[in-house]
Amino acid sequence: MxxxxxxxxxxxxxxxxxxxVCAMSGLQCDTQYNVTVYSYSDSSGSNTSCxxxxxxxxxxSPEIINITADASTYRIHWDSTNYNAVYSVTVRGENKSxxxxxxxxxxxxxSLPCGSVYxxxxxxxxxxxxxxxxxSVPLETAPCCPTNLSVVQVTQSVTNVSWSxxxxxxxxxxVLESPRGQAKCHTLEEHCLLGCxxxxxxxxxxxxxxxxxxxxxxxxxxxYSSSACCPSGVKxxxxxxxxxxxxxxxxxxxxxxxxNIYGTKGxxxxxxxxxxxYCDVTEIPCGDVYTLVVSPISDKDSHILFCPQKIYSGxxxxxxxxxxxxxxxxxxxxxxxxxxxxxxxxxEKTGKPVGEGERRSIVRSQLTEDIILTLFAxxxxxxxxxxxxxxxxxxxGTPH
Numbered sequence: 001m002x003x004x005x006x007x008x009x010x011x012x013x014x015x016x017x018x019x020x021v022c023a024m025s026g027l028q029c030d031t032q033y034n035v036t037v038y039s040y041s042d043s044s045g046s047n048t049s050c051x052x053x054x055x056x057x058x059x060x061s062p063e064i065i066n067i068t069a070d071a072s073t074y075r076i077h078w079d080s081t082n083y084n085a086v087y088s089v090t091v092r093g094e095n096k097s098x099x100x101x102x103x104x105x106x107x108x109x110x111s112l113p114c115g116s117v118y119x120x121x122x123x124x125x126x127x128x129x130x131x132x133x134x135x136s137v138p139l140e141t142a143p144c145c146p147t148n149l150s151v152v153q154v155t156q157s158v159t160n161v162s163w164s165x166x167x168x169x170x171x172x173x174x175v176l177e178s179p180r181g182q183a184k185c186h187t188l189e190e191h192c193l194l195g196c197x198x199x200x201x202x203x204x205x206x207x208x209x210x211x212x213x214x215x216x217x218x219x220x221x222x223x224y225s226s227s228a229c230c231p232s233g234v235k236x237x238x239x240x241x242x243x244x245x246x247x248x249x250x251x252x253x254x255x256x257x258x259x260n261i262y263g264t265k266g267x268x269x270x271x272x273x274x275x276x277x278y279c280d281v282t283e284i285p286c287g288d289v290y291t292l293v294v295s296p297i298s299d300k301d302s303h304i305l306f307c308p309q310k311i312y313s314g315x316x317x318x319x320x321x322x323x324x325x326x327x328x329x330x331x332x333x334x335x336x337x338x339x340x341x342x343x344x345x346x347x348e349k350t351g352k353p354v355g356e357g358e359r360r361s362i363v364r365s366q367l368t369e370d371i372i373l374t375l376f377a378x379x380x381x382x383x384x385x386x387x388x389x390x391x392x393x394x395x396x397g398t399p400h
Contacts, residue, residue: 115168
């Protein structure tokens, strides 16, 4: 009979067996024991001739207590009472694993792929062997930044920002910022409309991707410059039977502009020098309805598509007739005298048709900025005077 005794100084563990091998259980990890083997026989009794030996058990399993992140570096912290142990930490992903080792209580891993969840465990090593692995804890990396981000201006004050789906991201916050202010939107989609954009302004573009658990990634992209401002006060004057002049008020910046006129009888374009705020279009057919757009030219020599359209029809009154110092005398069918007042943009029809002495009328009509004055030919004539044969011959016409 053999008796094996393991003594750590505070407690004793015994193992009795007739074999020369004894498996002792209940030993404490990372503990030194004084082990003595005694032999017994019925004839001689106890024999203590076996000398004692000191033996140390394998290290205890570490316990991961925290994982901290700094930029792209993740530091794993653990707690352990092992003496003179080296620790190996393993981070396991779906298809790959990463390791770091340390003789202390933490180690760092860098460049873990973004937008993924990993399982982290640690093992302690000493001369006596390896511990059991620690309990695994999850590690989630911050979501990836979206790629292929695109900024497209939809209108003069609205911009559409779109991007590809980012791994690990659930929501996105997009920000366009300039010294004049910022525009922001929060969305689950891969695109966002941002309003209140100021034309002719440079913006910084940033996007924040958030995971389902609230991890954030701050993503900064190339700058964006909104398009030049669309001109205002677009007006149209007739220069001749086949020519018109388009005028506008330019924006504060010295931009180049292009004029595009679209009609059923053809399309027409002119691009004046940047120092001019007007453009003459010749050889344009009469008797059609035209859509006119004046837009700034971008740096890529393409005109902006979202500037407001103006629709004009009929024969437009001559610019030379309208721009007298304060008024011009005109005649309609029936020789009624018209006075066009430039200051308040009104038309007064005064006087009487020749041959109709009993009829007197005053008609006042407000003009819009878009259409200065549209009178359909052959209605519009310069009146040669208050009386005359030409007027008398048309005295029975009806004013329109």
